[in-house]
Amino acid sequence: MNMKIVSTKTAKLLPPNPTIGVFDSGFGGLTVLRALLPLIPGARYIYLGDTARLPYGSKSRETIARYAVSSAKFLEDQGADLLCVACNTASALALEDIEQALPIPVVGVIKPGAEAAVATAEAGETPRPSVLVLATAATTQSRAYAQALNALGLAATEKACPLLVPLVEEGWIDHHVTAEVLRIYLSEAFAEAPDVNTLLLGCTHYPLLQPIIERTLAELNHPMTIIDSAAATACRVAEYFPANPSGIPPICRFYATDSIEKFQRLGSGFLGQPLDEVHLLDLGG
Amino acid sequence: MNMKIVSTKTAKLLPPNPTIGVFDSGFGGLTVLRALLPLIPGARYIYLGDTARLPYGSKSRETIARYAVSSAKFLEDQGADLLCVACNTASALALEDIEQALPIPVVGVIKPGAEAAVATAEAGETPRPSVLVLATAATTQSRAYAQALNALGLAATEKACPLLVPLVEEGWIDHHVTAEVLRIYLSEAFAEAPDVNTLLLGCTHYPLLQPIIERTLAELNHPMTIIDSAAATACRVAEYFPANPSGIPPICRFYATDSIEKFQRLGSGFLGQPLDEVHLLDLGG
Numbered sequence: 013m014n015m016k017i018v019s020t021k022t023a024k025l026l027p028p029n030p031t032i033g034v035f036d037s038g039f040g041g042l043t044v045l046r047a048l049l050p051l052i053p054g055a056r057y058i059y060l061g062d063t064a065r066l067p068y069g070s071k072s073r074e075t076i077a078r079y080a081v082s083s084a085k086f087l088e089d090q091g092a093d094l095l096c097v098a099c100n101t102a103s104a105l106a107l108e109d110i111e112q113a114l115p116i117p118v119v120g121v122i123k124p125g126a127e128a129a130v131a132t133a134e135a136g137e138t139p140r141p142s143v144l145v146l147a148t149a150a151t152t153q154s155r156a157y158a159q160a161l162n163a164l165g166l167a168a169t170e171k172a173c174p175l176l177v178p179l180v181e182e183g184w185i186d187h188h189v190t191a192e193v194l195r196i197y198l199s200e201a202f203a204e205a206p207d208v209n210t211l212l213l214g215c216t217h218y219p220l221l222q223p224i225i226e227r228t229l230a231e232l233n234h235p236m237t238i239i240d241s242a243a244a245t246a247c248r249v250a251e252y253f254p255a256n257p258s259g260i261p262p263i264c265r266f267y268a269t270d271s272i273e274k275f276q277r278l279g280s281g282f283l284g285q286p287l288d289e290v291h292l293l294d295l296g297g
Numbered sequence: 298m299n300m301k302i303v304s305t306k307t308a309k310l311l312p313p314n315p316t317i318g319v320f321d322s323g324f325g326g327l328t329v330l331r332a333l334l335p336l337i338p339g340a341r342y343i344y345l346g347d348t349a350r351l352p353y354g355s356k357s358r359e360t361i362a363r364y365a366v367s368s369a370k371f372l373e374d375q376g377a378d379l380l381c382v383a384c385n386t387a388s389a390l391a392l393e394d395i396e397q398a399l400p401i402p403v404v405g406v407i408k409p410g411a412e413a414a415v416a417t418a419e420a421g422e423t424p425r426p427s428v429l430v431l432a433t434a435a436t437t438q439s440r441a442y443a444q445a446l447n448a449l450g451l452a453a454t455e456k457a458c459p460l461l462v463p464l465v466e467e468g469w470i471d472h473h474v475t476a477e478v479l480r481i482y483l484s485e486a487f488a489e490a491p492d493v494n495t496l497l498l499g500c501t502h503y504p505l506l507q508p509i510i511e512r513t514l515a516e517l518n519h520p521m522t523i524i525d526s527a528a529a530t531a532c533r534v535a536e537y538f539p540a541n542p543s544g545i546p547p548i549c550r551f552y553a554t555d556s557i558e559k560f561q562r563l564g565s566g567f568l569g570q571p572l573d574e575v576h577l578l579d580l581g582g
Contacts, residue, residue, distance in 0.1 A: 075555045173468065189477055192474055270357050
């Protein structure tokens, strides 16, 4: 899917100071934006969090595709030269719908995440990688990560973790209940696939849990290499643009479909800096 | 709010075999429908679960009102003679919006729940009731239960419990993690209000947790009378209709805005019987 775009649209088509649209169902995609800012500093960024309709991860493919396409079209209307789908669920279930609806390049998080697992293996960190993907129910049901990993020659096991997003949103990122939930999810996955040695965080909320995930893996005596698709996705986006030596600082504009105040309050933790310019957006419904 | 309607619209205005609309953001309102079926057996019921846009409980008042009004209007268009808002969050934040948008009587769950607390006290079960309300973040922020309880002369403390709905939807209704989360939420509430002796379940998902809540209260050595607004709300709805001796069995028709299959699968646990006729509904967005 992304392969097609990479091969048909080259970096020279896009301006050195582009407008990049970044879309997520909520706040988690801000971790991808955070990785993009130092990579393409001269860009103008428009971020849309579809917070009035989140979470996507518990809903059907048809509903997710409808929501994702309307969100993507808004960002294109705002002048995006490229769209980064920073939502794992939308990337897993609606990337083709979005690509068909938009004339601009579209980059999702699934394939960059899978390729990062390969790169880790090639770097010698993990011999013969067998990947465990933690993700939402909708993402795991789509089998998108398994297909992408299998296509790259890697074994893959997927585990739905419906409680992790609510736990992050409750702020329990360093909490004994979250540790116990992780122990349960990981133990169930290890019972099914004892040989997994690479952990792919298949939801943009999960990188906030990386420290507690590492501690839980140590307690379970099951060391793993942890891969976060945010950084890999940002690198993929950067391939579309020429190096930008202009030194112009990035400009960020944010849209949310629900409460601006909540978006500013929760979002700054994901972005790692305050969110100044947030606008309320009505996408209908 | 309900008071106004009760005083201006009498039972004789409504037919003995009415059409009753029941609305919730998801499946939880089926517990209210379950309580209605034996009370008004001759009715035709139309239930709408706005599953494509759930949860309401983490969203803003404006978004909740917009979603609730569009859902309510659909049920009126389908011929509802009365609308039961079986969603605590929509009742707390959007009841007046719904009342203003519809020409039919509207019954929410807040006031019946508060009145049930008074009735419990008057029945001598709880001397000098001091009520603890467990609910979603949006419901507690609205202070709707506190205001309704205070208006009836009862002290009230509200506690937001954002993780309980995800835990119920994960199916962990008899699980040590759920018990630990309840211990944390209840202990925090007791630290703030040590004298509470009546527990009002202010979310239609919570009655499924009643056994584990009772065990947790016993472990915390803090006995409480538990009140569920579903039964009280059903009684309030029944006041609008003459007794129906016809013996005609109730007819139920269900609409969901997301996956029908998931609605049937999860909903039967709330309704206590299979959901045969479920239709997919697109409310836009």
